[in-house]
Amino acid sequence: MITAHLDSDDVARTPMIAPSLLSADFARLADEVARVADADWLHVDVMDAHFVPNLTLGRPVVEAIHAVSPVPLDCHLMIEAPERWAPGYAELGSRNVTVHAEACTGDPRDVARDIRAAGALAGLALKPGTPLERYEEVLRDFDTLLVMTVEPGFGGQAFMAEVLPKVRRARELVDTGHLQVLVEVDGGINADTIAQAAEAGADVFVAGSAVYGADDPSRAIAALRDLATPAAG
Numbered sequence: 437m438i439t440a441h442l443d444s445d446d447v448a449r450t451p452m453i454a455p456s457l458l459s460a461d462f463a464r465l466a467d468e469v470a471r472v473a474d475a476d477w478l479h480v481d482v483m484d485a486h487f488v489p490n491l492t493l494g495r496p497v498v499e500a501i502h503a504v505s506p507v508p509l510d511c512h513l514m515i516e517a518p519e520r521w522a523p524g525y526a527e528l529g530s531r532n533v534t535v536h537a538e539a540c541t542g543d544p545r546d547v548a549r550d551i552r553a554a555g556a557l558a559g560l561a562l563k564p565g566t567p568l569e570r571y572e573e574v575l576r577d578f579d580t581l582l583v584m585t586v587e588p589g590f591g592g593q594a595f596m597a598e599v600l601p602k603v604r605r606a607r608e609l610v611d612t613g614h615l616q617v618l619v620e621v622d623g624g625i626n627a628d629t630i631a632q633a634a635e636a637g638a639d640v641f642v643a644g645s646a647v648y649g650a651d652d653p654s655r656a657i658a659a660l661r662d663l664a665t666p667a668a669g
C-alpha cells in the first residue's frame with residue numbers, strides 16, 4: 437500500500453502560499469488556475485451547503501482543475517460525512533486533503549489513514565471556535581493542521597486575530613513533539629495580516645481575495661511570501 441507523507445522539504449519552515457480558488461472567476465477556471473502558477477499549492481474549497489452555508493464544486497470539477505493545474509492541489513473539504521468522500525479527492529491526485537474535525541462522525545485518525553492510503557497528505561481543519569486541546573492527541577496522525585481564521589463558508593471576510601493563540605499552540609506542539617505537521621492558516625490572509633500569522637508559527641498561508649483580487653496574482657504571491665519570510669523566523 438502506498439501511503440503519502442510529508443518529505444523534509446515540506447517541513448523546512450519556508451512559507452508556502454496557497455491561493456484560494458474560491459475568489460477566482462468560476463466561468464474561467466483554467467485561466468484562473470494558470471494565473472497562480474507561482475504558488476506553492478492551489479487551495480480548492482469544496483462546500484456542500486450543509487456543513488457550511490455555501491455550495492461550490494465537487495469531485496468532477498476538482499479532477500478537471502487537477503488536470504490543468506501546474507501546482508499541487510490542497511483540497512479543503514467543508515462537507516458532512518468527510519470519511520465517505522475524502523479518499524476520492526486523494527485518488528484524483530491532490531497533494532493534501534483536509535477534513536473538518538467538527539464534521540467527522542468517528543475517529544479522525546481513521547480518515548487520515550484512508551486519505552494517506554489513497555495517496556495524499558491528510559489535513560485536519562478546525563473552525564475558529566473549536567479548541568485545539570480536543571485534538572492534540574490525534575495531531576501526529578495528520579500531515580497538516582488547518583486553523584481557520586474566519587468562519588468557513590465565504591471568501592473576503594476579516595481576519596480573526598483572536599485565533600492566533602491557537603496557531604501559537606499548534607506551533608509549540610509541532611516543535612516540542614517533533615511532529616511532521618504543517619500549520620496552515622485560512623481566512624483573511626493579506627498583506628496586513630500575514631506577518632502576524634507567520635510570527636505565530638504558520639507554515640502555509642491560504643489567500644483568496646488578496647491574490648485573485650490583485651491585478652497581478654504572481655506579484656501578490658511574491659509579496660505575501662516576502663512578508664511572511666522574516667516573520668517566520
Ligand SMILES: O=C(CO)[C@@H](O)[C@H](O)COP(=O)(O)O
Binds near residue numbers: 456591622642
Ligand atoms: O475556506 C475559506 C472560506 O471558507 C477560504 O479558503 C477563503 O476562500 C479565503 O478567502 P480570503 O479570506 O483569503 O478572501
